[in-house]
Amino acid sequence: MRLCATLAGMSQDLSIVELDADDPAAVDAAFTIGNEAILADLPDFPPSCRAEHEVRVRLPMPGTDRHTFLAYRDGLAVGLVQADLPIFDNLNKSFLDVLVLKEHRRRGVGRALFRHAVGFGLARGRTSVMGFSVITDAGGAPTGSSAPFAAALGLDNKLLDVRRRLDLSTADDAELARMLATSRPKAAGYSTVQWGNTPPEELLEDMALLDSSFLDEAPKGDLDLEAEKVDADRLRRVYETRARYGARPYETGVIHDATGRLVALSALRMSKTVDWHAWQQITLVHPAHRGHRLGLISKLVNLQTMRAQEPAVRIVDTFNAEVNSHMIAINEAMGFRALDRWANWQASVA
Ligand SMILES: CC(C)(COP(=O)(O)OP(=O)(O)OC[C@H]1O[C@@H](n2cnc3c(N)ncnc32)[C@H](O)[C@@H]1OP(=O)(O)O)[C@@H](O)C(=O)NCCC(=O)NCCS
Structure with missing residues (x-):
């Protein structure tokens, strides 16, 4: 495992580590966090595909330089951020997906992961960050936690999508x-x-x-x-x-x-x-x-x-x-x- 950062201040016991595809425990943790964090907010979603995950950690989609960073608290993997850096177009963008296990939310993990990925992207010329997440249910009532999270991080909703x-x-x-x-x-x-x-x-x-x-x-x-x-x-x-x-x-x-x-x-x-x-x-x-x-x-x-x-x-x-x-x-x-x-x-x- 490659240690990328240990965060001082609010979360002294939090470390952020890039996923190593040769570390089966890390690959397993990334799958569990991705699957459970999504289903916690979107229980009607299909479960993530383990077989696809196993291949994808080694073989991202062509055109994307993908980096996954895991957040560990007291040795336990509690969240991740996936940073997708397009390599043929949109060379100033990084697409970020921050996911934190439900029982570990509101303790600064999401913010720390986001900041880490922004810094990683900036070092590679990525001056614009993007993300995609659910914000309201069919009746228009707020759902999930991404809207207040995004607001806290200074992100704006630039286009509304509807899932049908x-x-x-x-x-x-x-x-x-x-x-x-x-x-x-x-x-x-x-x-x-x-x-x-x-x-x-x-x-x-x-x-x-x-x-x-x-x-x-x-x-x-x-x-x-x-x-x-x-x-x-x-x-x-x-x-x-x-x-x-x-x-x-x-x-x-x-x-x-x-x-x-x-x-x-x-x-x-x-x-x-x-x-x-x-x-x-x-x-x-x-x-x-x-x-x-x-x-x-x-x-x-x-x-x-x-x-x-x-x-x-x-x-x-x-x-x-x-x-x-x-x-x-x-x-x-x-x-x-x-x-x-x-x-x-x-x-x-x-
Ligand atoms: C969104 C998510 C990543 C936040 O992770 P987290 O570890 O709870 O986030 P943090 O504790 O770092 O929160 C940072 C700030 O965001 C805001 N925030 C986050 N969740 C919030 C919530 N449920 N209600 C109100 N504000 C919230 C707060 O301002 C918070 O700071 P504070 O706790 O000091 O008030 C997590 O809820 C998650 O995995 N959701 C499902 C996936 C998702 O929507 N990802 C976002 C894609 S952009």
Whole structure:
């Protein structure tokens, strides 16, 4: 274990140590803290995937320099901060996730972890820190502890996201089928293609183009954030890495028949060890091909495919910016319902 800091003052018995992937106790502690701290505030979340964690501590997602720091009090691991430093774009940013075990909160651990990660990032030119956390429940009542924590640390909410949930055990299957049937005639001249962990090689360039435009297309409120720089090679490595995590992705692309170009895609992802829950991730339609229901069609077809192969899946969760009215309209029509509101935090620490 590499000792990074011992904090004087309020918490003399608190030390912060970078996670060593060769230390099984530290890897175990990081898993337990991550899983338990999240479930304490979000009991309806799927549990974290241990198999993915074991691989991820050695193999972060391509494009991210990830450092995890554990906080020990009297030798006991009680909290962690994950610092993700993008390496191809957003070179002045660090994305921080601070997590403290519930029974050890309000004793300065979170603040100490945050300060440590800010200092670590600043030494690497990261003058802007970002974070993402739940702030209110579906009724708008405050939930979790991140809002007062973020306020105490000087972070501002720059963009509000809403998590929506589709419960497949009560979904209106007839309505979903009707939506797909009435949409298809509007998409004459387009066809769908599907893949899991290995997208067709010939589509990678178009996928990278769509991915790179994602942030510029989706609302980003007051966030200071560049679109990701994605190319075919980075994308190939992203999918290879996810496969190593054991993730089960379901993805549907839409091809414009006349040109053979990929112009839309929608992605669902399940973890290796949780069979009842899926995340609806990106859905994106090229601006020149909007108005043909390609977003709705790719989402519905993708969902159909996943359900056919994953009979135990019951819950699909998704995040959208509160102002993303087009995507929200599609989601609400499919039966997704708002659950809670999340803040995209950001602060300059220069
Ligand atoms: C948010 C979290 C990391 C805070 O950890 P912590 O160790 O309790 O934080 P600290 O004790 O260092 O709190 C620092 C300050 O934040 C504020 N704060 C933190 N939690 C608070 C709460 N529940 N209510 C009111 N203020 C709170 C206080 O001003 C506190 O200082 P004080 O205790 O001297 O008044 C922890 O609650 C957690 O893991 N939550 C779940 C994950 C999460 O939301 N992470 C934040 C992502 S940005």
